[in-house]
Amino acid sequence: MPSMSISQIAEFLRPPRHAILATNGRDGSPQLSPVWYLYDGGDLLISAGATTAKVRNLRRDPKLSVCIDGGHPDARYVVIYGRATLVEPDEPLQEETRWRIIRHYYETEAEARQYYESIRGSQSVLIVVTPDKILSQDFT
Numbered sequence: 001m002p003s004m005s006i007s008q009i010a011e012f013l014r015p016p017r018h019a020i021l022a023t024n025g026r027d028g029s030p031q032l033s034p035v036w037y038l039y040d041g042g043d044l045l046i047s048a049g050a051t052t053a054k055v056r057n058l059r060r061d062p063k064l065s066v067c068i069d070g071g072h073p074d075a076r077y078v079v080i081y082g083r084a085t086l087v088e089p090d091e092p093l094q095e096e097t098r099w100r101i102i103r104h105y106y107e108t109e110a111e112a113r114q115y116y117e118s119i120r121g122s123q124s125v126l127i128v129v130t131p132d133k134i135l136s137q138d139f140t
Contacts, residue, residue, distance in 0.1 A: 064081075081135075
């Protein structure tokens, strides 16, 4: 099956798709989490609750993988293998990026703002995924 070019991968990752983030659990087993993301300059940006299992796992072991598929009938997918850098709640741009990710997934500013306000009090960590390897398939 043919893979996508770098520009096709960037174009594929631009729309608001769901992704599955895989981290390594304490016992070595995979821990999977559905996440929202923003593809920005070659990095994948993911906002996650500061006390979630995925963040605890990444604090211990920064290796991860992320799978994004096109859903039906878009028969394409991208898998990113890499390492996470965590941007803590009090660091600059963390909250701004959290808002950008949320806004990316809502059609209107008002809907995004309503959701953002409902979670604003919870601490989040920005997960910056720097790819080591990207695989893709285009079955279309």
